[in-house]
Each structure stands twice: as C-alpha cells, then as structure tokens.
Amino acid sequence: QSVLTQPPSASGTPGQRVTISCSGSSSNIGSNTVNWYQQVPGTAPKLLIYYNNQRPSGVPDRFSDSKSGTSASLAISGLQSEDEADYYCAAWDDSLNGVVFGGGTKLTVL
Amino acid sequence: EVQVVESGGGLVQPGGSLRLSCASTGFTFSSYWMTWVRQAPGKGLEWVANINQDVSAKYYVDSVKGRFTISRDNAKNSLYLQMNSLRAEDTAVYYCAKVGYFGWNFDYWGQGTLVTVSS
Numbered sequence: 001q002s003v004l005t006q007p008p009s010a011s012g013t014p015g016q017r018v019t020i021s022c023s024g025s026s027s028n029i030g031s032n033t034v035n036w037y038q039q040v041p042g043t044a045p046k047l048l049i050y051y052n053n054q055r056p057s058g059v060p061d062r063f064s065d066s067k068s069g070t071s072a073s074l075a076i077s078g079l080q081s082e083d084e085a086d087y088y089c090a091a092w093d094d095s096l097n098g099v100v101f102g103g104g105t106k107l108t109v110l
Numbered sequence: 111e112v113q114v115v116e117s118g119g120g121l122v123q124p125g126g127s128l129r130l131s132c133a134s135t136g137f138t139f140s141s142y143w144m145t146w147v148r149q150a151p152g153k154g155l156e157w158v159a160n161i162n163q164d165v166s167a168k169y170y171v172d173s174v175k176g177r178f179t180i181s182r183d184n185a186k187n188s189l190y191l192q193m194n195s196l197r198a199e200d201t202a203v204y205y206c207a208k209v210g211y212f213g214w215n216f217d218y219w220g221q222g223t224l225v226t227v228s229s
Contacts, residue, residue, distance in 0.1 A: 002154065033213035037155070044205060044222055045147075045155060050215035088155050092214045098169050099145070099157035099214055 004102035011108040022089035034072040112136035119223030132189040132206030140184035143209035148202035
C-alpha cells in the first residue's frame with residue numbers, strides 16, 4: 001500500500017491529452033513539492049517534472065503538472081507512442097521523514 | 111556528463127549481508143545529497159535511504175532501519191549501502207540516484223543492481 005495513491009492504469013490514443021492523478025495528505029503533497037518520474041519497462045526511472053512544473057533539459061513541454069491541496073496531476077498532451085511507460089509521483093513526507101512514491105500508473109497508447 | 115553506476119548486487123541467503131556501491135562522475139559529488147531507491151520485481155519504486163553532503167544527516171524507510179546503513183566517501187565520489195539481516199522482501203533492483211537541489215527530486219539515476227535474497 002503506497003502512501004501516495006495513483007490509478008494503476010491510464011490510456012489514450014495518439015494526439016490525445018491524458019492526465020494521471022496522485023493523491024496524498026497534508027504531510028506530503030499538501031506541504032511539499034511533487035516530482036514525477038517516467039519509467040520505460042526494463043530501464044531506470046527518469047525525472048520528468050520537478051519543483052512546481054519544472055522540466056529537466058530534453059523533456060518536451062507536452063508534459064506538465066499541477067497541484068491543488070493534497071492532490072497533484074500529471075498531464076500529457078499530444079500523446080505519442082513513445083510516451084507508453086510507467087509514471088510515478090513522489091514527494092517528501094514530513095511525518096515519515098522520507099520520500100514517498102505513488103504506486104505507479106501504467107500508460108498505454110492505443 | 112553525469113553518470114552513476116551501481117555494483118555489488120547478487121544472490122544472498124536470508125540473514126546474510128551485502129554491500130552495494132555507486133560510483134559517480136560528471137558532477138561535484140561532495141555538493142549533493144545522494145539516495146538509494148529500490149524496485150521489487152514487477153512492483154513500484156520504493157525510497158530506501160538518503161544521505162547529505164557531509165554525512166551529518168541520514169534518513170531511512172522504516173522497513174530497513176537498523177539493518178541497512180547508507181554511507182559515502184567524497185574523496186572517491188562513491189555512495190554505499192550496507193545491507194545486513196537481509197530478508198526475502200529485500201529482493202529488488204537497487205538504484206543509486208543524485209538528489210537535485212529543489213524539492214527532493216532524483217535527477218540522475220544509475221542502471222540499477224539486482225539483489226536477490228533466497229535460500
């Protein structure tokens with residue numbers, strides 16, 4: 001049981017906009033920034049979004065995030081086949097004194 | 111180019127010990143927090159431990175407290191994870207990652223090293 005809650009799966013067709021939710025509590029998302037990671041099966045995770053919608057170099061602006069209270073969302077616009085991967089949210093938790101991850105969402109591009 | 115490369119994984123019996131290493135290049139190692147994250151087969155990511163630049167602060171997930179020890183050698187640009195009293199549930203790919211400056215993001219990851227705890 002993960003501290004942050006994500007839907008196990010999401011899907012969309014090429015060109016569509018999809019969102020992935022991440023629900024937490026006041027001790028994590030409610031008081032700290034959320035980071036998002038992308039993991040293509042068989043490879044290491046990659047930082048996708050960090051610190052209030054910042055994107056590392058090389059990550060296209062089709063990826064964006066938002067936060068409201070104790071929930072966050074990752075949005076992917078103009079969906080492409082290469083976006084098929086697992087997506088994880090994460091945040092520092094003040095009560096646990098550690099980083100907590102969501103359980104991951106498997107994105108399928110139909 | 112930033113690179114982190116893990117080593118030291120393998121098969122170990124329950125109750126045994128293993129020491130993972132992570133060699134880092136391409137950045138000023140001594141200026142950053144570092145972290146270990148693991149992923150059990152077919153499961154999601156789980157943060158394991160963090161260590162600060164001068165080793166004055168370490169944090170662990172509850173399930174490894176008292177059994178795992180994170181350490182670093184800034185002269186060797188290396189991060190370590192000493193794992194004792196290993197259990198079957200510790201079986202996972204262990205990733206080393208550099209911690210970015212903002213919001214506890216893990217901005218560079220290694221390829222991971224597999225630890226299998228089994229008799």
